[in-house]
C-alpha cells in the first residue's frame with residue numbers, strides 16, 4: 287500500500303508541453319532522449335516514462351540497470367539508454383536485454399568482449415569521451431587502446447559517442463562549454479576518421495538544448511527541463527539574452543492534507559527544541575508530512591505552504607512525519623483541507639526554485655529527494 291497522507295500530482299498536459307517544446311527545438315530527425323533517472327527527478331519513473339513517449343520522446347535515458355529493467359517490465363517499448371555505471375555482474379543483463387549504454391573504459395570493454403562472445407549478441411555501446419568535466423569519459427591518450435578493443439571485438443558496437451558539459455548551466459559565460467564542444471568535435475572527427483560510423487552523437491542536456499543548437503548533433507538528453515524546471519537562473523537569463531522565448535511548465539504539485547487544527551495561546555512554543563514561540567493567539571495546523579517524506583529539515587521556521595490559496599508559514603522544526611504551520615490568517619481552516627507544499631494553489635506558488643533557495647540547494651535536489659513511496663498520480 288502506498289503512503290497517501292502526502293502525494294505528488296503529475297500534470298500530463300504540462301509534461302507533454304515540455305516534451306513538445308524540446309521536440310520543436312531539435313526537429314523531427316533527431317533523437318529526443320529524456321532522462322528519467324532518480325525516479326524521473328522525483329516525479330515517478332514508471333509513470334513519467336510512458337507519458338513522455340506518448341508526448342513524442344524517442345528514447346528514454348536512465349541511470350542504472352534496475353531502472354531500465356523496471357521500465358521494460360512495465361512494457362515500455364522504446365530504446366532505453368543507461369547513462370550511469372553498470373557493475374561488472376550486471377553487464378550480461380544489459381547486453382541480454384538489448385539496452386543501450388555508456389562505456390568509458392577498457393576494463394568494461396574487456397568484460398563485454400567475453401560476454402558478447404558467450405551470448406553471441408551485440409552490445410550497443412555509446413563511448414563517452416573526456417572533454418573537460420572529468421567524470422565519466424575516455425582520456426585522449428587512452429583512445430587508441432579503446433578503438434583497438436572495438437576493432438577486435440565486432441560484437442561490441444560503437445553506436446554512439448557522448449560527452450557531458452561541466453558548467454553550461456552555472457554561468458552566462460559559455461566559453462568553457464565552447465571549449466568542451468571543440469574538444470568533442472575533434473574527438474568525434476578522429477573516431478570517424480578511424481572508420482567508425484556511430485549513429486548517435488550526443489552531448490546536450492537541458493541548458494545546451496535551450497541555448498545552443500550546435501550541441502544537438504543527432505540526439506539530446508534533456509533532463510530537468512522535461513519536468514518544467516529551468517536548470518538555473520543563469521540559463522534563464524542566457525535564454526532571454528539570446529531572445530529565446532521558451533516557456534517550461536512545472537509538472538509536479540506536492541500535496542498533503544490537514545491532520546489537526548488547534549488554538550495555541552500567545553507565548554507558547556511549537557515543536558521540538560522550542561524554536562518557535564507564538565507572539566499572539568494562533569491557529570496552528572498539523573500536517574502529516576516530514577523529513578522522511580523529503581520535506582527538508584532545513585525548512586524549519588523557514589518556509590511556507592499554501593492553504594486555501596494563502597501562505598501559511600512553517601512554525602518550529604520539521605519533524606520526521608509532521609510539520610506545523612500557522613493558519614491564523616487563513617479563513618475556515620478544517621481537518622482534511624488540501625495543502626500545497628510545492629506547486630500552485632490559487633494565485634500563490636511555492637516553486638522548486640523557491641524551496642531550493644530556502645534550504646540552500648538546487649531545484650534538482652528538491653524534487654529528486656521526495657520519497658519514492660509517496661503516491662504519484664496523473665492529473666490532466
Ligand SMILES: Cc1ncc(COP(=O)(O)O)c(C=O)c1O
Pocket residue numbers: 321369450490491492493507508509510511517
Ligand atoms: C549524462 C547526463 N545527461 C543528461 C543529463 C540531464 O541533465 P539536465 O537535467 O541538466 O538536463 C544528466 C543529468 O545530470 C546527465 O548526467
